[in-house]
Amino acid sequence: MNKVSIAVVALGGYGLVYLEGLLDKPQDDNYEIVGGVDPEPERCTRLQDLKNLNIPIYSSLEEFYENHSADLVILSSPIHLHVPQTVLALSKGSNVLCEKPLGATIQEAREMINAEKASPHFAAIGYQWSFTDAIQSLKKDILDGVLGKPKLLKTIALWPRNESYYNRNNWAGGKRDSRGNWILDSPANNAVAHYLHNMFYVLGPDRESSAVPVSVEAELYRANKIDNFDTVASRIITDNGVKVLFYGAHPVDKPKEYGPFVSYEFENATVTFDGLFSDFKAVFKDGSVKNYGKPDEQQIKKMWDCISAVRTGEPVACASQAASSQTLCINGMQDSTPEIITFPEELVKVKGEPGTRLTYVEGLVEDFINCYEKNILPNEAGISWSKKPAKIDLTNYQKFPSV
Numbered sequence: 001m002n003k004v005s006i007a008v009v010a011l012g013g014y015g016l017v018y019l020e021g022l023l024d025k026p027q028d029d030n031y032e033i034v035g036g037v038d039p040e041p042e043r044c045t046r047l048q049d050l051k052n053l054n055i056p057i058y059s060s061l062e063e064f065y066e067n068h069s070a071d072l073v074i075l076s077s078p079i080h081l082h083v084p085q086t087v088l089a090l091s092k093g094s095n096v097l098c099e100k101p102l103g104a105t106i107q108e109a110r111e112m113i114n115a116e117k118a119s120p121h122f123a124a125i126g127y128q129w130s131f132t133d134a135i136q137s138l139k140k141d142i143l144d145g146v147l148g149k150p151k152l153l154k155t156i157a158l159w160p161r162n163e164s165y166y167n168r169n170n171w172a173g174g175k176r177d178s179r180g181n182w183i184l185d186s187p188a189n190n191a192v193a194h195y196l197h198n199m200f201y202v203l204g205p206d207r208e209s210s211a212v213p214v215s216v217e218a219e220l221y222r223a224n225k226i227d228n229f230d231t232v233a234s235r236i237i238t239d240n241g242v243k244v245l246f247y248g249a250h251p252v253d254k255p256k257e258y259g260p261f262v263s264y265e266f267e268n269a270t271v272t273f274d275g276l277f278s279d280f281k282a283v284f285k286d287g288s289v290k291n292y293g294k295p296d297e298q299q300i301k302k303m304w305d306c307i308s309a310v311r312t313g314e315p316v317a318c319a320s321q322a323a324s325s326q327t328l329c330i331n332g333m334q335d336s337t338p339e340i341i342t343f344p345e346e347l348v349k350v351k352g353e354p355g356t357r358l359t360y361v362e363g364l365v366e367d368f369i370n371c372y373e374k375n376i377l378p379n380e381a382g383i384s385w386s387k388k389p390a391k392i393d394l395t396n397y398q399k400f401p402s403v
Helices: 015-024 047-052 061-067 079-091 106-117 133-143 193-202 301-312 320-336 364-374
Strands: 004-009 031-037 072-075 095-098 123-125 150-158 213-222 231-238 243-249 258-266 269-274 280-284 289-293 348-351 358-361 391-393
Touching (some): 004 061, 031 061, 061 079, 072 079, 079 106, 106 320, 123 301, 133 193, 133 280, 150 193, 150 364, 193 320, 213 320, 231 320, 231 364, 243 364, 320 391
Parallel strands (some): 095 123
Antiparallel strands (some): 150 258, 213 231, 231 243, 258 269, 269 280, 280 289, 348 358
16 A cells, blocks of 8 residues: 555644654555644644655644545544544444543543544544554463463552643543543543553453443542542452552652553562563573563554554554443542542642642552552541442443443
């Protein structure tokens, strides 16, 4: 076929990672950028490079399609635009690589899944770990029974985010946008969403599938002045009966990201990951060790895989169906604690200069690490500010919110 034609939607933020990969680090020359889409393109630091290449810029995806077509559309737009833009692109004959998460609600997820099923094209979701050699190798061993039956998977990621993070746009930390569309932005649905999704993905019954959560209990808290939560501790059960624990928080007094730290327990081995750019390793009961490698070294392999899939017709590792488990879980989390709990005022501290001030909760890091190590939730540890959440049944979950 001819060169794969690509449109890049949202040229700043994470979209810049894709754009720089295409402009600076090509793995081959069998593609061409035929358009950029952004209502505020001046915020893109590579705008002049695009102009020098005579790449047209449009303010909307609709406007792009009035003038062009594309074999592949790469979307890094806000969460509430993921589904409508993906559905539009599929209807116009494009394949899609949509940045995570799939969307805000399970009803939107089903809309994307149905659109993908009705199309000859794919809708990949950019959970980059799913596309990497490390995770694919690990998942193959799980499917082949090398590690034995899964028992408990858990992850903790405590990533400080200051006020510039929440002020970078008009939807960060929000439940809805100004028009009432669901966003559900939170650590679990944005910054550390990869690590929640990965636990479902590696438990999936085949390469292109994820395990599905059937119940969730989630304690949701906030310290920042936002609508949604910035702190979560949760227990999830999957359709194959595996317990999953996930702890994530932004209001933490840390100089840099703590985690993700991962422990996946199987009958024959425990798989660990000790923070960004470390290796996934399995330690077997006989003392032997298998190193799966560093998934963070292949951050945009997802893009190259999608470009290749356009040419070959091969299925992508993580399409809309596989990504929908994370969306379903997020909806269950929100229903589990529908009214976000605000941390006690006396525990909330602020440090730093205006514009980059960090709001954090005294003792939160220590409390969450303790819960992670003991496989319990904060309310089970007897922490003063904690509250027992509702347990949400997801087996026939049709629409968010269900509560």
